[in-house]
Amino acid sequence: MQQIRELWKKIVEEELEAYGLELLGSNEPIRAAGELTLQKPPKPEMGDIAFPLFTYAKALKSSPQQIAQTLKERLSKRSDLPKGEVLTAGPYLNIKVDVTQLAERLYREVLSEGERFGSNQTLAGKRVMVEFSCPNTNKPLHLGHLRNDALGESISAILKANGAEVHKVSLINNRGIHICKSMLAYQKFANGETPESSGLKGDHLVGKYYVLFSQWEKEDPNAILEAQEMLRQWEEGNPVVMELWEKMNRWTIDGLNQTYAKTGVSFDRYYYESDTYLQGREAVLKGLKEGVFYKEADGSIWIDLSDINLDKKVLLRSDGTSLYLTQDIGTALARHVDWPFDALIYVVASEQQYHFKVLFHVLKRLGCDWAEDLHHLSYGMVNLPDGKMKSREGTIVDADNLFDQLTELAKGEIKAKEREDLVGDVQQTSEAIALGALNYYLLQTTPTKDMVFNPAESISFNGNTGPYLQYMGARIISMLRKGEEEGLTTESLPFDSSLLSLQEERELIKLVALYGEVVEEAAKEFNPALIATFLYDLSRLFSKYYHDHPILKAGEPALVKGRIALVTMVLQVFKNAYKLLGIPFLETM
């Protein structure tokens, strides 16, 4: 589609310049008016490409309407005009492109490329590291993590589809005062409770004691002091504390891994804060020696960021312990050694924009020329319909709980439709629907924007939702299966795309052609929502098409073949695009 657009643009440009030259004796005024803009007409029947001609009115001393007319006439005299129709609509020159050749090319591509259809090599040879999730080991995942995970997985898949070599990494935040809080509460109140004895998932068990600590803290001012003491003991490597730490970390990580397994999240490599905070400290001390940083009288180490209009920032506390920023410096350095990258993308909430601005600059000052290759993919907060999620008020939406609720609702729907036997494994199908619902809901909003997560809406099976998309795929499979069962064979027939002359068919072909461009754009903008929007458009159009027009019973075998070919193309786009958004493809639902 892109090539077709470029071709028409070039031709119209040539004609415009030739016209200008004849009329004015020079094509300078045309060029001065700027490059020809190209857009899409508001309605499909008006054509596929539109050239607004307002800008040339002055230079050509003529109305845009008149220019459009003249261009249309001039174009009709050209012998090298590509197939298609030239239209005028007031001040616009519109082109209705010929989709029959396009359809045949696309069909060949779909058949030969299969699951690679729509991907490209724009980022071939590029090594991109994507950091996301980064859980704490003191509590289970919540809704905010789910957006982070969905984005991280999706961006990774999108970059891969653009040819990049992608390395997914996570940083486990397993160290610090917040970790000690859950440990201390456990030591005090647990009586040796374990995931096995309690039947609780490990991360939820540890989270329970983190919550208990907060309650205790309110009643007893010593609580925080004891936690601080425990942190000191941890840093000294006190064996009792270390043992507890390792045990509870294992519980949490086991629990998190169960959640990841359900939600389709995985990593190529983990980093642990308990390792990287030491590396960060070394880097800061080295930077101090080299004069990049300076030391205050109390022993704390600072960087002056006035060169980028920011304040001073602490890198190492006066007692020598490290901060959030310190360990992120260590992590970045370690990663660049482990897997030298062309880009590192941090998928982290927008509230940390300032942090990353500082981090990137500190690395630059430390002499890392690759600091230029670091990007913060800053995504907005997830709010609830009645406001912010607040742990204090217990309005945090737990990830496991949410996923289970969605699964139950999907299950209920399958039962209500009496489709248990048809779908086979009801539990597995319900989980796939729940995951599709969740990922689509979280990815359909532009990443940078805050969003409202409406649980009731997310689980709805009507409208702009994951299950609606999954349903389209399942319907196509069902239809094709039915065709086979009825002994319909069209494989030997040639595909005559000129038979696809309905408005909807033209539109579907163009959308199939557009898919590859959307994949490229999504990578350029780090925006999976572009794919979500595209998928929904395709779904709606397809839904209407197959509702209004029979496929298997289209009549003439050649037409049946043509429509099945079209459906095959749409199906492949669905399958490929679902993967980029973490929506499981279901053959039956």
Add this chain to the structure above:
RNA sequence: GCGCCAAUAGCUCAGUUGGAUAGAGCAACAGCCUUCUAAGCUGUGGGUCAGAGGUUCGAAUCCUCUUUGGCGUACCA
């Protein structure tokens, strides 16, 4: 206070090199199942694109100011 970001239908969101009558979904109402899954399709109503200026042939889109909201501005993460 300062910095960054946002504001589009009752609600949730699309709408980017500035272009044609600002679009979807949900919710409401009204239709459509002896026919490829009705988890669907069709239709109706619903807008001062926060407000005011400016640039432009043309502004939801660019600039300025104002209002409202979010986030940040920690020897927290």
